[in-house]
Amino acid sequence: MKQDIEISRRAVLAGTVGGVAVFTAGAQGSSAVAVPLGRDRARWLTKAERRTLRAAVDRVVPGADEDTVPGAVAARCHLAIDALLGAFTVSPPRIYAGGPFSDRGGAEDNDFAEFLPLDRYETQAWRVRIEGSRGRKRFERNGKVQGYQRTYRLGLAALEQSVPGGFSQAPAPARDLAMRDDSDPRIKALVDLLVTHTLEFMYGAPEYGGNRDVVGWTTTDFEGDVQPRGWTREQVENPEPSPPLDLVDDLLGGVLGGASAGLAAPLVAMGSTETLHGVRAVAGDRFSAVQDAVARLAVPTGEAATQLAQMQRLSQRLVDEAGGPR
Amino acid sequence: MGNDAVVIGSGAAGSVVAWELARQGWDVTVLERGRNLRPGLGDEPSGQLDTKYGSDEIKGFRQFGFPDPVLEPYTTRTQSEAAQGVPRSAVGALGQLGAAVGGTSLHYNAKTPRFWKQDFTMLSDHGPVEGAQMADWPFGYDDLAPYYDIVERRVGVQGDRDKMPARTLEQSPRRQQFVMPPNPTGYAAQLLAEGASRMGYEAYPYPAAVNSERFDGRPACNSCGMCSGFGCPINARGDALVSWLNPAMRTGRVRVISRAFVHRIETSADGRRARAVHWTDVAGRKHRLPASTVVVAGSPINTARLLLLSRSDAHPDGLGNGSGQLGRNMMFHNFTQAAALYKEDIKPLRAQSTTLEVDDLVGLFTGPEVQALGVPYIAGGIVQVGSGLPPAGASQMIAGMLGYGQPLKQAMKAGILHARVAASQLIHQDLPQADNRVDLDPKVKDFLGLPAARITYSPHQHEKAAAIYLGARMQAMHQLAPGAVAAATLPFPILNDGITYTAHLAGTARMGTNRRTSVCAPSGRLHEVDNVYVADASTFPTFPGFNPTLTIMANALRIARDLGNGKED
Ligand SMILES: Cc1cc2nc3c(=O)[nH]c(=O)nc-3n(C[C@H](O)[C@H](O)[C@H](O)COP(=O)(O)OP(=O)(O)OC[C@H]3O[C@@H](n4cnc5c(N)ncnc54)[C@H](O)[C@@H]3O)c2cc1C
Ligand code: SF4
Numbered sequence: 001m002k003q004d005i006e007i008s009r010r011a012v013l014a015g016t017v018g019g020v021a022v023f024t025a026g027a028q029g030s031s032a033v034a035v036p037l038g039r040d041r042a043r044w045l046t047k048a049e050r051r052t053l054r055a056a057v058d059r060v061v062p063g064a065d066e067d068t069v070p071g072a073v074a075a076r077c078h079l080a081i082d083a084l085l086g087a088f089t090v091s092p093p094r095i096y097a098g099g100p101f102s103d104r105g106g107a108e109d110n111d112f113a114e115f116l117p118l119d120r121y122e123t124q125a126w127r128v129r130i131e132g133s134r135g136r137k138r139f140e141r142n143g144k145v146q147g148y149q150r151t152y153r154l155g156l157a158a159l160e161q162s163v164p165g166g167f168s169q170a171p172a173p174a175r176d177l178a179m180r181d182d183s184d185p186r187i188k189a190l191v192d193l194l195v196t197h198t199l200e201f202m203y204g205a206p207e208y209g210g211n212r213d214v215v216g217w218t219t220t221d222f223e224g225d226v227q228p229r230g231w232t233r234e235q236v237e238n239p240e241p242s243p244p245l246d247l248v249d250d251l252l253g254g255v256l257g258g259a260s261a262g263l264a265a266p267l268v269a270m271g272s273t274e275t276l277h278g279v280r281a282v283a284g285d286r287f288s289a290v291q292d293a294v295a296r297l298a299v300p301t302g303e304a305a306t307q308l309a310q311m312q313r314l315s316q317r318l319v320d321e322a323g324g325p326r
Numbered sequence: 327m328g329n330d331a332v333v334i335g336s337g338a339a340g341s342v343v344a345w346e347l348a349r350q351g352w353d354v355t356v357l358e359r360g361r362n363l364r365p366g367l368g369d370e371p372s373g374q375l376d377t378k379y380g381s382d383e384i385k386g387f388r389q390f391g392f393p394d395p396v397l398e399p400y401t402t403r404t405q406s407e408a409a410q411g412v413p414r415s416a417v418g419a420l421g422q423l424g425a426a427v428g429g430t431s432l433h434y435n436a437k438t439p440r441f442w443k444q445d446f447t448m449l450s451d452h453g454p455v456e457g458a459q460m461a462d463w464p465f466g467y468d469d470l471a472p473y474y475d476i477v478e479r480r481v482g483v484q485g486d487r488d489k490m491p492a493r494t495l496e497q498s499p500r501r502q503q504f505v506m507p508p509n510p511t512g513y514a515a516q517l518l519a520e521g522a523s524r525m526g527y528e529a530y531p532y533p534a535a536v537n538s539e540r541f542d543g544r545p546a547c548n549s550c551g552m553c554s555g556f557g558c559p560i561n562a563r564g565d566a567l568v569s570w571l572n573p574a575m576r577t578g579r580v581r582v583i584s585r586a587f588v589h590r591i592e593t594s595a596d597g598r599r600a601r602a603v604h605w606t607d608v609a610g611r612k613h614r615l616p617a618s619t620v621v622v623a624g625s626p627i628n629t630a631r632l633l634l635l636s637r638s639d640a641h642p643d644g645l646g647n648g649s650g651q652l653g654r655n656m657m658f659h660n661f662t663q664a665a666a667l668y669k670e671d672i673k674p675l676r677a678q679s680t681t682l683e684v685d686d687l688v689g690l691f692t693g694p695e696v697q698a699l700g701v702p703y704i705a706g707g708i709v710q711v712g713s714g715l716p717p718a719g720a721s722q723m724i725a726g727m728l729g730y731g732q733p734l735k736q737a738m739k740a741g742i743l744h745a746r747v748a749a750s751q752l753i754h755q756d757l758p759q760a761d762n763r764v765d766l767d768p769k770v771k772d773f774l775g776l777p778a779a780r781i782t783y784s785p786h787q788h789e790k791a792a793a794i795y796l797g798a799r800m801q802a803m804h805q806l807a808p809g810a811v812a813a814a815t816l817p818f819p820i821l822n823d824g825i826t827y828t829a830h831l832a833g834t835a836r837m838g839t840n841r842r843t844s845v846c847a848p849s850g851r852l853h854e855v856d857n858v859y860v861a862d863a864s865t866f867p868t869f870p871g872f873n874p875t876l877t878i879m880a881n882a883l884r885i886a887r888d889l890g891n892g893k894e895d
Contacts, residue, residue, distance in 0.1 A: 230548020278827025
């Protein structure tokens with residue numbers, strides 16, 4: 001069926017030199033052995049740590065008891081995080097899901113479920129990220145790297161102890177408080193990673209271990225990955241009308257702070273891959289850095305605020321000249 | 327001149343060069359630091375290549391096909407930080423393009439507008455701008471047009487000439503209709519087109535190297551919507567790899583060495599000729615490849631870094647840097663993002679990434695309102711109309727703003743960034759500045775021990791003025807879209823004094839006829855080295871507000887064709 005992504009044996013014979021693939025016409029073509037992913041997911045945390053983690057992801061996307069819709073625990077985000085920490089305990093490591101298709105868009109097989117073998121570069125990068133630089137000079141040229149594993153281990157222990165009686169047993173409001181207390185750097189570092197990871201696993205492809213039964217998608221009007229079926233012209237150009245959602249009003253009135261000029265809602269303008277990539281490029285996977293980057297855009301100060309106000313006045317004039325919104 | 331070449335970088339520019347030189351009978355070795363993600367490369371026709379991409383957001387967050395910021399960081403700072411002696415204010419992924427066989431074009435969403443006639447003569451038509459190094463291109467639109475034609479036919483560009491405004495066709499005349507008709511128009515884009523029309527703007531199908539029908543053995547796009555930043559899972563996009571590199575490899579005259587990190591071009595003692603290219607493999611082993619012609623196509627930051635790393639006694643400030651301009655004039659397309667919010671699910675993700683464009687904000691704009699903003703003119707850019715953001719990414723932006731927990735969950739349930747939003751991006755022209763530059767970081771290194779690229783950048787006053795002037799128009803257009811309950815605009819050049827994320831890069835080795843003010847001759851050849859050429863957007867003297875890759879390919883084809891033909895400067 002599909003060729004493996006890495007170079008074939010014939011390519012090796014044609015001139016592969018230790019980690020370097022030489023591609024020439026006619027030099028590859030055999031298919032590699034796919035290593036199927038077993039049913040057992042990768043694990044790394046202890047049972048107690050997993051319990052703390054479970055209680056923490058529950059605060060990132062709270063569960064059905066709070067608004068009838070499943071949250072991060074039902075989506076099993078805690079298990080997906082554990083699988084990421086243990087990515088290298090299985091082969092191939094659970095870093096990149098396969099492609100091109102899951103079985104949700106009409107394909108017979110689920111390619112996503114077969115994780116991709118990593119090459120040496122990717123292995124180095126992801127081992128450092130997960131396990132840390134661990135004294136290896138090559139990876140400490142710009143300073144030591146603390147891996148995810150250590151951040152989670154230290155952070156979960158500190159978090160558990162931060163609430164009398166234990167974090168994992170505490171009621172939701174107490175857990176909310178504990179996670180937002182950033183006086184303990186171990187907890188802060190943990191929450192920084194944990195929020196990002198929870199969101200990725202809640203709303204990303206379920207093959208990574210979260211988004212169980214695609215609850216992250218069915219509860220948010222996301223239609224999921226649709227390849228290879230895709231959408232027809234009719235579905236693209238004349239989608240079936242949807243009823244208006246009053247929750248949007250609530251959000252505008254409450255959280256977004258008023259729709260009048262529409263300018264109190266800079267969040268709306270962040271709905272583009274460009275903004276996302278920008279924020280991620282600056283912040284990496286640290287949630288507090290994401291917050292800082294977003295705040296810089298959403299709440300400008302100084303000269304930027306003056307210029308933004310100038311832009312808004314100008315736009316109001318243009319809207320008025322055009323006869324106002326209809 | 328020999329008939330073999332070493333090309334550094336297999337992206338849009340490098341692949342076109344390999345294809346053209348192979349067509350002329352040259353033997354070409356392409357060195358690429360990224361990995362191959364298209365099994366069958368070199369063996370199978372492009373229509374039968376497999377792919378490891380999928381509609382999978384998490385892979386994107388994990389730098390699939392991109393350099394890893396832990397192993398290969400860039401560092402960045404603003405102009406004012408540089409003036410205060412701050413060595414860097416950020417280390418990581420900012421400014422990074424892709425690293426894969428086929429380059430960043432594997433992830434692009436293939437919007438392929440042409441530049442306009444006026445873009446090639448900005449200096450002579452409109453005079454200098456304080457604080458900017460404005461320049462004319464050493465050739466004009468008409469010189470590039472035949473190459474645009476070839477590239478569009480090869481990558482397969484969809485569009486509709488009959489729907490293009492007269493002004494557009496005057497500025498970017500085209501002899502023929504597009505290769506194929508446009509994709510179905512997204513519903514969200516249709517709504518914004520009405521808002522645009524109330525502003526007097528004309529939205530029309532975005533030219534894109536996306537198959538609307540079967541082409542070159544590859545299938546038609548099915549509007550899956552997880553498009554920008556995702557490799558196309560069904561092979562419906564024309565890109566560097568399927569349209570150029572793979573066919574070139576199948577001639578048997580092109581080989582590609584992946585995970586080859588090039589760090590030095592070696593020259594003769596007098597510095598006049600390159601003799602070899604030095605690279606390191608991922609295990610740290612060093613390799614030397616003799617070369618009679620070298621073509622650098624690493625994209626602007628990497629190209630500048632490599633030439634700076636190649637300094638020698640004969641080239642003490644970097645290869646071919648007698649002008650002192652190498653690394654300078656680093657240009658990024660800043661974006662102004664706007665969006666309209668709906669109470670209905672308007673399906674912004676049911677469409678190829680952006681189906682419509684508006685070019686009424688390209689300009690130039692002059693007059694009292696512009697003068698009042700402190701600039702002689704405003705050069706704008708085109709607007710990508712009608713997109714949304716898939717949910718895993720959306721959740722991070724929402725949590726970043728509202729915090730995690732219940733507010734996040736409710737905003738996700740409302741689908742405010744993936745179901746009920748119609749978003750657009752204006753691509754700002756960025757003026758060239760001497761102080762916006764790439765140099766070698768004095769301290770931060772990559773995993774091979776080589777200095778990281780350091781980027782010093784701040785937008786010019788022109789970009790800020792453009793963001794006020796054009797941002798207002800973006801905001802109005804979105805507010806006027808029928809049924810919108812809110813609209814918002816983020817004019818990035820105002821909001822951020824450093825670089826913001828953009829995958830559109832140019833400058834650092836500008837071409838020109840004067841060797842004191844430019845790095846490359848119009849042929850792409852370094853003024854000071856007989857057999858080293860730059861073929862990517864590093865050569866662009868200015869950076870008009872259009873997606874650049876079609877022009878990168880056309881310019882690379884022009885450079886390679888003349889090189890193969892032995893044309894002298
Ligand atoms: C999400 C996204 C969407 C985009 N959408 C569009 C779009 O719609 N339209 C458009 O016009 N453009 C788009 N772009 C931009 C487009 O991808 C780039 O303009 C284009 O790929 C640049 O071509 P290039 O050849 O200069 O560089 P690249 O395509 O980046 O190729 C350069 C290659 O050189 C390699 N390299 C660099 N240095 C070295 C070295 N020292 N040794 C070995 N190898 C090296 C790199 O690994 C890379 O693979 C998009 C980009 C992204 C990320
Ligand atoms: S929208 Fe079309 S071009 Fe884009 S990824 Fe989907 S099928 Fe490919």
